[in-house]
Amino acid sequence: MTDSSTVRSAAVDFKPYVNVARKIGGGVLMLLLTFIGLTAITFIIGRIMPNDPVVAIVGDRASKEVYEAMYLQLGLDKPIWQQYLIFLNNILHGDFGNSVMTTRPVIEDIKRFFPATLELATIATIVGIIIGIPAGVLAAVRQGKLIDHIVRVIGLLGHSIPVFWLGMVALLIFYAKLDWVAGPGRIDFFYDGIVDPITGVILIDSAIEGHWDVFWNAVSHIILPASMLAIYSLAYIARMTRSFMLDQLNQEYVLTARVKGLNEGAVIWHHAFRNVLVQLITIIGLTYASLLEGSVLTETVFAWPGIGQYITNSLFNADMNAVIGGTLVVGLSFVFINMLSDILYRIVDPRAK
């Protein structure tokens, strides 16, 4: 740091801002590199697919002229790195090509399907935070007691249960047998199309427009799939909170605070938990990102019209544009959330270098 002396001599100390800017810059650089890596891999996947991209568009009965015109139009005669640049350029303009299955542009499909996944993952993450963090703190404070064992067992189970199987069993019990909740899908046919898509998230749209019957129907539909995902996020968040909290409680500053005569609540929440909170940002980011991609199986079980189901359906129909577009969008949001939590962590924690 050669310029630190000049910065320090100025009336305002810019150094912290320079550091923050440098941290964000590093994060953005990594994001760019990851973006290039992700697009390159999806591009390669698209290129080595066994089916012919030209036939996928013009059909196998097209004349030779039509075929060759499309071949040139797709730029398949150009060198591979130029094709990659074209691919990249199209993506940056939001052009993922057309879906063979739905005959619409892939980007339009994604706009329709992605909010459903976002809705599911967001609710599951919030539930995980609300239940997981207090459970983890409680388990750490009462280490070795009954509550600790319960939290540990739930944490392990959440990591061991095949979520698609659990979803099926939950549907059987709570929908088919007990009839407490609505079944597969996002909303009953009866309510379909009543609410105008503003955000695409039915829960928000129906609340904004005051269609409370639609809102409650949607809630009834989302409870089960969101709970399935929440079990995973809850287990992970509780497990990590517990281990972070134990680390902190063994530190000397906690002992000092106790010797000072602070009550236990203040020691736990004001001293130890403050330090845990910073570490939890990364964990929550990771959970949210993995729920976005991990909802594929849950969506299949619950016939939830999200991006995961879109990708798997397209896969079985050899609809490559849709698969690549979907993969890329999920991958990018995954990368973006992780980077965001990383940058947030560096800004919030003054010790992070």
Add this chain to the structure above:
Amino acid sequence: MSDASIKQNRGLTAWLLADFPQNAFQARCQRAYIGWLSFKTNPIAMLGLIIVAFLCFVALFAPVIASGDGTTQDLANRLAAPSAEHWFGTDELGRDVFDRIVWGSRVTLYIIFLVSIIVMPIGLIIGTASGLFGGIIDKVLMRITDIFLAFPRLILALAFVAVLGPGLENAVLAIALTTWSPYARLARAETLTLRSSEYIMAAEIMGASKARVLFAHIMPMCLSSTIVRLTLDMAGIILTAAGLGFLGLGAQPPLAEWGAMIATGRDFLLDQWWVPTIPGIAILVVSLGFNLLGDGLRDVLDPRSSGGH
């Protein structure tokens, strides 16, 4: 370990707990034995070990345990409820569910074996090379690792399977391609702490080549943490493989893969609950076993984290 109790032991135990090991082999055995003693006191870890050992046992003796080959159809007896003859009932083609679970344990072990032999070498070589050579090699390799680390696994595995075509081996390959990156990180971190240690310097002074240092001196030291991490990840790997099987992208029929069994049994959940439920429980038990075992192994091999986790 108190010294008094050690001195009273004789024979093999005494040899294993001697204060001054006579050779490297004895020292190594001692380490393993002392680790085992501390592992043994952890009931949760022991439960995990028993489950995993049981899985291996069932897979090994599948021809003896199962009454048939698990693919023989008996349409007259389809969807039979669990009974003395068919412990877990029969499925939609009259195949014995118990037999299919038993044979499915082989598929699960096969997945575990394949993923391990792909992921460990890739992760170890990239990580140790990165840590040992440093400089531009380190930078490039770690950037690639970071990129893979940031990828969504299941989605990428889906895309890979789309290219390679559905099938068990392709599913495993897809999982492995998206799993190796944390191992490279781990091996690099270990290498960085080992690189400046005296025994490496001694080896270099004696004229050992870089490759020899890498393969003979550094890699074996990184092995234990890699194995622990792999054990902890194994539950996730089993669940991903089962998930791909469930989607119809993993093992193909008539192979008895547990995830695929759940998928085909899905339609019978309401009236013949045993068809999809039993394979689900099998997956749950096995991945729970690996989680428990991994937790216990980490406590034994990495004492630093034993309080924290």
